[in-house]
Amino acid sequence: MIFRIAWRNIWRNKIRSLVILLSVAIGLFAGIAVLALYKGMMNSRVRTVIYSETGHIQLHHKTFKNDYEARFVISNPEKLLQELRKNESVKQVATRTITQGMLATTTGSAGVQINGIDPAMENKVSGLLQKIRVGSGFEPGKKNQVLIGKKLADKMKLKPSSKLVLTFTDADGNIISAAFRVAAIYQSENTPMDERNVYVQQTELNPILNLGNGIHEIALILKQDTATHTVAKQLQQKYPDLLVEPWQNLSPETELMIDTVDITSYIIIGIILFALAFGIVNTMLMAILERTQEIGVMMALGMNRIRLFLLVFLETIFLTLIGTPIGLGIAWIVTSYYHRNGLNLESMGKEMMSNFGFSTLVYPEFPTEKLLGIMGIVLFTALASCIYPALKALRLRPIEALRK
Amino acid sequence: MSTVIDAHNISKIYNKENIPVYAINNVHLHINQGEFTALVGPSGSGKTTLLNLIGGLDKPDEGKIEINGIDITAMSPNKLIDFRLRNIGFVFQSFNLIPVLTARENVEFIMQLQGINKTEREARIQTLFRQIGLEDKMDSRPSQLSGGQQQRVAVARALASKPQFVLADEPTANLDTASASNLLDIMALLNKEENITFIFSTHDARVIERARRVITLVDGRITSDTAKVDTHVQH
Known part of the structure; x- marks a missing residue:
């Protein structure tokens, strides 16, 4: 029943919920677009290293x-x-x-x-x-x-x-x-x-x-x-007697770049969702404030604090998770398109990119292998966002809440 | 008749600009199983405060309250929540049904909190809605029901947990005459047939007329306690 109440609660103020859902979707799309672009650039860089510079493996005298x-x-x-x-x-x-x-x-x-x-x-x-x-x-x-x-x-x-x-x-x-x-x-x-x-x-x-x-x-x-x-x-x-080295050893800067970009990608997603968390917290606080009396009634009738926390948590999770597939879907469509057709970044500075060994034509790739990590960050954001509103709700005394 | 509520010399004091104001002043009260009691008195006399104290929503500053011999004033807030769930039914002046749930779900919600299984819940829902005469409105949301219908659902919700007693704070205040009368009929019937204890706070003469015991509060003190059948206590 708490599941049902939480689900229906988020649709009580459709516009407000839709704004948050879209924010999550757009934020996630932006984050994944950056990840896909990075992945495309890194793949392109690796292919350049392998097929134009070092090959997969080199052998030398020791x-x-x-x-x-x-x-x-x-x-x-x-x-x-x-x-x-x-x-x-x-x-x-x-x-x-x-x-x-x-x-x-x-x-x-x-x-x-x-x-x-x-x-x-x-x-x-x-x-x-x-x-x-x-x-x-x-x-x-x-x-x-x-x-x-x-x-x-x-x-x-x-x-x-x-x-x-x-x-x-x-x-x-x-x-x-x-x-x-x-x-x-x-x-x-x-x-x-x-x-x-x-x-x-x-x-x-x-x-x-x-x-x-x-x-x-x-x-x-x-x-x-x-x-x-x-x-x-x-x-x-x-x-x-020979020194046999894979391309990762021959071009350590590329390997380092890939590792750095992987970490940076998660940081970027984290920053985007951190910013979104404020929106989610605000929405949930407004929802709690509007429903103070209702929460008071629930507590008076016997809804304990764990269930109340669960209710607020579920509402936050729903708000966040509904936006997630939308964001992922948009990201998948857009990255698939550019993966097929390529994204020309020449206008961003051809010389600058080639100075770093990057092609200006990038084929972004949907970061499937990072989805689990992204979902983890999304869930963490939802959990972190619900804590303050939930605490606000938990601190309500039924007697005072009923008077609101 | 067994004692359900036993309030021993309870007081509730609020500080207004450092001056203590007694919302409830040294009240001693026994309520027995099956009573149909009205708490009456002018606004600010302490009716709602007394109901809140008996219902475990608030704690007295002095004295103690026992429900079936259990001291609820010594309970932790978490234990009190569970105690309320299993022992006390509430009916509020403004109905306070959960708006996103249907009438049936509002009633079922309490039983789910209690951990009652689905078959038992369903059987009780059918019984309760038959008793309140709203079998055809079970799947309506509160916004689709009239005030009187909402309050009847609130009564069903209060009874869903098979409580020791039901506290009703001005249950007819927001109802028209016909709805109020209908609600009182239902509560009186439940009291008579199922021996459910009802305690109302009210201004409503119709409620007072139907009550079998009337307790009058003035300035936080019980000034009269009149039982229509066999007891009459004058303070």
Whole structure:
């Protein structure tokens, strides 16, 4: 009966209840929209990291990453590549020769990472050739070609066919300079990466570095994202002399960002519902005030404090929970639409977003895995909101309440 | 006849600008099972205060009240709530039915609070609505009932818990003559047939006329206590 009374009570003042229901719905929608946007951005960022930057897993010589010295190569690369290609979890493999050096032109110089790549393999792992904006990429028959990022090209005022000099240290510790011509300018979703990385053909870089067929890095794309940690662990056990790292280790800032965004998302929902709680408290206080005499009658007739608290609690829960599916429904419809069609945030600042490695086209995703947490926050809000009005009701003395 | 209510020298004192004002002044009162008693007196004489004290809604500053030998003045507020639920029926001047419940639900609510099972509740509801003559209005909300009908439902609600006695504070004050008469008929019948104890506070001559015992209060004191059948006590 208390359930019934609570339910009917909230419809006694329809407008007031509807305002609160809509507030909860809109608040929840806003919170979930932010969560969905964050999730879309994070998913996009993770995909960018995996499919344009690091791959799922990378293998290096154990000490190579300490100082990026050219001499620390992966031994027996052909055998290793063969084994990796046979691995059922591995979809694509790319090898890289890496050295740190200086790029110089007539207008200035910049520190860069020089990546020696096999263009066909690299394209399958990082889609490098698809990122070319100006120029046509490595052309057969032409020597010493280099791909540079747009940011670096703009900074160094370079165009396709521009000449530049790369200076670096070879495997024997000699400083080498070599002239290259810009074959193409690429642009990824990560501007800092574009500014730092240049790509030359491995077949040209290895002889200059005096490496023979040595390589520094193997990047793997797996068939399933979820298998990353398992496969990394298996490979590490199989190749104890190599350093095997999943993308989370290679891009710790992305992992940190995901964790931070997860926490931030709950905080945002919490703040929205905290603000709403004041509205709910106000509504419930008004309801209690209007029904003082009725509550007095109930207490006089024998309704104890636990039941009275339950009545106020149920009314608050109903007010909050009716708005919840409405908010979730609106959020689901809106996020589903934008998940299919994408949400272009270019107007918010393309450069700013790409500076942080984010694409401006975001595909928001309904945060299904956070629903339980959201419902927990909603229930907590309802419970917290009902305490003060309930205490007000409980403090009423029937004799005084009856006189109102 | 067994004593249902035994009030021993009770007083209720309010402080007005630090001057004690006796709303009830050293009242000694016994009510026996099956009495049909009217508390009468001018406005401010303490009728409602006395009913509130007997009903356990308020506590006396002096003296004690025993219901069936149990001292309710020593009870904690929580125990008192449960005691009221199981022992006392209330009828209020302005009916005070729960507006979101139907007539039937208003009556059933009390029995649910008492933990009575559904079959028993249903049987009692049928009996009570037959007794108050509102079988056809059971599913009406209070707003769909006349004042007289609402007060009859309030009587049914008061009786739903099978109380030791029913306290009715000016039950006919807001009713027209026909409704008041009808209500009094029902209460008198219930008193006669089921030996239910009724105590009214009233100004209404019709109620006083039907009462079998009339207690007059003036300035918080009982000035006369007249039993129409076999007792007459003059203070």
